[in-house]
Amino acid sequence: MLKHTLGYPRMGAQRQLKKACEAYWQGRIGRQELTVAAQRLQEEQWRLQQAAGMDLIPCNDFSYYDHVLDMSLLVGAIPDRYAPVVTDVPQNTETDLAFAMARGCQEHGLDLTAMEMTKWFDTNYHYIVPEFRKDQSFRLFSNKVFNAFDAAKHQLAATPKPVLIGPVSYLLLGKEKEPGFHRLSLLPRLLPVYIEALQRLRDRGAAWVQLDEPFLATDLPEGAADAYHYAYTEIAKHCKGLRTMVTTYFEGLRDNAELAASLPVCCLHIDLVRDPAQLEQLLPLLPPKMSLSLGVIDGRNIWKNDYRRSLPFIQKAVGQLGEDRVMIAPSCSLLHTPADLALETQLDEELKSWMAFAKQKLQEVAELDRIFHGEAALLAANEAAIAARGASTRIHKPAVKARVAAISERDAQRASGFVYRQTLQQQRFGLPMYPTTTIGSFPQTADIRALRAAFKKGDLTQAQYDGSLESATRETVRLQEDIGLDVLVHGEFERNDMVEYFGEKLEGFAFTQHGWVQSYGSRCVKPPVIFGDVSREQDMTVRWSVFAQSCTARPMKGMLTGPVTILQWSFVRDDQPRSETTAQIALAIRDEVVALEQAGIGIIQIDEPAIREGLPIRKADREQYLDWAVRAFRVSASGVQDGTQIHTHMCYSDFNDIIRHIAEMDADVITIETSRSQMELLEAFADFKYPNEIGPGVYDIHSPRVPSIAEMEFLLRKAAEYLPARNIWVNPDCGLKTRKWPETEAALRNMVEAAKAVRAGVKETI
Ligand SMILES: CN1c2c(nc(N)[nH]c2=O)NC[C@@H]1CNc1ccc(C(=O)N[C@@H](CCC(=O)N[C@@H](CCC(=O)N[C@@H](CCC(=O)O)C(=O)O)C(=O)O)C(=O)O)cc1
Ligand SMILES: N[C@@H](CCS)C(=O)O
Numbered sequence: 001m002l003k004h005t006l007g008y009p010r011m012g013a014q015r016q017l018k019k020a021c022e023a024y025w026q027g028r029i030g031r032q033e034l035t036v037a038a039q040r041l042q043e044e045q046w047r048l049q050q051a052a053g054m055d056l057i058p059c060n061d062f063s064y065y066d067h068v069l070d071m072s073l074l075v076g077a078i079p080d081r082y083a084p085v086v087t088d089v090p091q092n093t094e095t096d097l098a099f100a101m102a103r104g105c106q107e108h109g110l111d112l113t114a115m116e117m118t119k120w121f122d123t124n125y126h127y128i129v130p131e132f133r134k135d136q137s138f139r140l141f142s143n144k145v146f147n148a149f150d151a152a153k154h155q156l157a158a159t160p161k162p163v164l165i166g167p168v169s170y171l172l173l174g175k176e177k178e179p180g181f182h183r184l185s186l187l188p189r190l191l192p193v194y195i196e197a198l199q200r201l202r203d204r205g206a207a208w209v210q211l212d213e214p215f216l217a218t219d220l221p222e223g224a225a226d227a228y229h230y231a232y233t234e235i236a237k238h239c240k241g242l243r244t245m246v247t248t249y250f251e252g253l254r255d256n257a258e259l260a261a262s263l264p265v266c267c268l269h270i271d272l273v274r275d276p277a278q279l280e281q282l283l284p285l286l287p288p289k290m291s292l293s294l295g296v297i298d299g300r301n302i303w304k305n306d307y308r309r310s311l312p313f314i315q316k317a318v319g320q321l322g323e324d325r326v327m328i329a330p331s332c333s334l335l336h337t338p339a340d341l342a343l344e345t346q347l348d349e350e351l352k353s354w355m356a357f358a359k360q361k362l363q364e365v366a367e368l369d370r371i372f373h374g375e376a377a378l379l380a381a382n383e384a385a386i387a388a389r390g391a392s393t394r395i396h397k398p399a400v401k402a403r404v405a406a407i408s409e410r411d412a413q414r415a416s417g418f419v420y421r422q423t424l425q426q427q428r429f430g431l432p433m434y435p436t437t438t439i440g441s442f443p444q445t446a447d448i449r450a451l452r453a454a455f456k457k458g459d460l461t462q463a464q465y466d467g468s469l470e471s472a473t474r475e476t477v478r479l480q481e482d483i484g485l486d487v488l489v490h491g492e493f494e495r496n497d498m499v500e501y502f503g504e505k506l507e508g509f510a511f512t513q514h515g516w517v518q519s520y521g522s523r524c525v526k527p528p529v530i531f532g533d534v535s536r537e538q539d540m541t542v543r544w545s546v547f548a549q550s551c552t553a554r555p556m557k558g559m560l561t562g563p564v565t566i567l568q569w570s571f572v573r574d575d576q577p578r579s580e581t582t583a584q585i586a587l588a589i590r591d592e593v594v595a596l597e598q599a600g601i602g603i604i605q606i607d608e609p610a611i612r613e614g615l616p617i618r619k620a621d622r623e624q625y626l627d628w629a630v631r632a633f634r635v636s637a638s639g640v641q642d643g644t645q646i647h648t649h650m651c652y653s654d655f656n657d658i659i660r661h662i663a664e665m666d667a668d669v670i671t672i673e674t675s676r677s678q679m680e681l682l683e684a685f686a687d688f689k690y691p692n693e694i695g696p697g698v699y700d701i702h703s704p705r706v707p708s709i710a711e712m713e714f715l716l717r718k719a720a721e722y723l724p725a726r727n728i729w730v731n732p733d734c735g736l737k738t739r740k741w742p743e744t745e746a747a748l749r750n751m752v753e754a755a756k757a758v759r760a761g762v763k764e765t766i
């Protein structure tokens with residue numbers, strides 16, 4: 001029974017990769033140092049997995065920026081506009097090209113925008129979307145996978161398992177950049193490049209290759225089943241002697257089980273954490289020579305594995321297939337888990353004894369194997385840890401459970417309908433047409449981060465820390481007044497992150513020191529851990545909103561993260577339904593909303609950027625999720641008077657398929673990301689005749705580029721073609737925390753001018 005992983009966290013336990021890449025981008029280190037840092041990290045990860053007893057060790061799971069981007073480089077799917085990065089700047093390497101594609105490039109006289117980035121399935125990881133044209137050609141371009149294989153082989157004295165995204169999933173992850181074709185039609189042109197790469201790997205000594213096909217666990221688009229047959233038949237025909245492992249994760253195979261089992265591959269990996277029932281379904285379908293890799297350790301969470309639950313899968317599979325046709329592994333790549341629990345010196349021992357990070361999950365894979373082979377003592381120790389967590393008095397709070405059970409329909413409804421509320425709010429705030437605002441955060445500069453770090457280390461007193469945060473807030477309020485914004489924000493300077501901050505304030509949460517997970521490129525998040533019933537024992541934001549309001553006569557918008565986003569961006573307890581945990585968070589946020597209202601804050605934003613990300617992968621499960629997710633938002637927002645204006649904000653979202661549910665959230669105002677799609681996303685709102693107010697983002701905050709007044713004016717006029725003018729707000733796509741001050745100020749000044757320009761000539765006043 002082979003033990004393996006599908007991939008390992010690439011940042012390093014000390015976020016070495018983040019630090020090296022950012023230093024390289026800022027010119028603080030050279031190419032050589034960057035390469036050495038990356039090599040060291042990979043070597044460390046390979047050694048660690050080998051020492052933990054993994055039989056198949058992945059390589060090429062490492063990436064400087066993103067593994068989907070690396071696939072585009074491997075097969076030469078490089079949009080033409082990036083050609084000058086290599087042709088005009090001879091010293092640039094393939095890594096520089098990858099960085100330019102991911103981040104844009106304003107150096108050496110070039111001005112290139114970045115490629116699109118989007119969510120990786122239902123995770124908080126973002127990938128660079130491959131771009132395809134009708135006449136797209138492919139060629140073997142990058143040598144990264146071969147170099148990784150050679151280096152790992154040399155290092156391990158064993159044959160590593162190269163990891164690639166499978167050809168069908170690679171095409172499905174991409175986007176057609178012109179009409180008139182479907183990207184799957186490119187498969188016959190793509191496959192020869194895959195085959196060439198696989199043959200080269202085989203010829204270098206690869207025994208196994210892992211081809212990730214996560215789309216096999218989704219509702220497949222038309223033509224995909226045929227594409228799978230075609231692709232894997234060709235690969236089998238041309239790559240004899242190479243063992244192919246097709247991996248699926250984040251969902252079960254369900255209606256694709258027969259398809260998956262019919263592919264001519266050597267091994268199929270399934271996610272038994274997300275869909276335990278698929279084992280029974282699949283076993284009778286497996287052809288005699290196909291092996292099965294059992295994903296039994298949760299690669300998406302940090303809880304210790306319950307061996308009593310995992311062992312029956314192994315016993316069942318081995319019973320039917322024999323040991324040599326069964327492998328054990330984490331459910332998916334460990335990319336989505338933090339590196340090492342041992343670094344957590346401030347987590348109390350009880351909580352720590354319930355958890356496993358990536359390094360500990362390797363040990364779990366190894367222990368399951370040993371228990372299966374008779375080491376009963378290991379099972380007893382695991383049983384004791386699982387039982388201790390179940391019995392802990394820290395988890396269950398009867399008062400919290402009772403309050404959730406008592407949530408009524410009324411608690412999930414504003415007192416009056418939107419039209420009535422809108423009139424009241426217009427009278428109360430007297431805002432102009434096209435009111436201007438921002439989404440909440442202002443630049444998190446090195447100074448602000450250093451301030452927080454100094455406070456954490458104990459180098460600053462609470463009073464000193466608060467004083468500095470007050471200064472930053474006061475200056476930002478003044479600047480917003482000077483720019484001429486209508487509804488102001490406090491700037492979120494007190495927050496390390498929009499979810500972690502709330503986790504630190506709420507009961508039932510724990511937070512880590514080093515539990516970083518890659519979000520995109522060099523950017524990481526440190527998800528808090530929800531281990532018990534959630535309650536709010538203290539104000540969380542009131543102090544900062546009240547202080548900011550005291551600095552201005554203009555309306556100050558309170559700023560909260562919504563229940564679904566807090567859930568989605570945390571490591572969530574697995575001992576009760578997610579809906580139950582979300583309802584508990586919703587009540588905590590509701591109390592904070594009411595406290596803000598009582599403290600005189602009349603406009604309150606409840607951010608829900610992750611509501612779309614939480615959408616189940618399978619369509620059949622979506623309605624149920626949307627019901628409880630929307631209800632949780634409504635519970636959080638409905639404790640206030642009609643005259644209090646509730647905003648929500650969403651980014652990274654395609655709203656077409658959930659527009660009805662967005663309307664059901666019944667926020668008075670929703671701000672959304674629309675600038676990169678040139679307002680295309682508004683079609684869904686217009687078609688649905690979305691009744692409430694909307695702020696379509698007019699400036700892309702992911703780029704340092706300052707949009708002109710004319711550009712934003714154009715977008716606003718375009719928005720007015722879709723929506724009634726009286727309902728339109730003017731704002732950026734998202735928060736400004738990753739931006740620098742000069743570009744932020746310039747862009748906001750232009751944005752206010754654009755709003756003034758569209759206001760002029762509009763007779764109607766609010
Ligand atoms: C809106 N987005 C968010 C997502 N998920 C979240 N949980 N939060 C989000 O905001 N998902 C979708 C998008 C993803 N976008 C981003 C955007 C930006 C970041 C980001 O900037 N991450 C930072 C880390 C932020 C943070 O927690 N900072 C802390 C700690 C800072 C730190 O590293 N401190 C150093 C010492 C610093 C010093 O001495 O000066 C240390 O601890 O070693 C803080 O500010 O206090 C990043 O740098 O990656 C992520 C996702
Ligand atoms: N209020 C948050 C929302 C990010 S999605 C911010 O402005 O950063």
Ligand SMILES: [Zn+2]
Nearest residue numbers: 609651734735
């Ligand atoms: Zn946002």
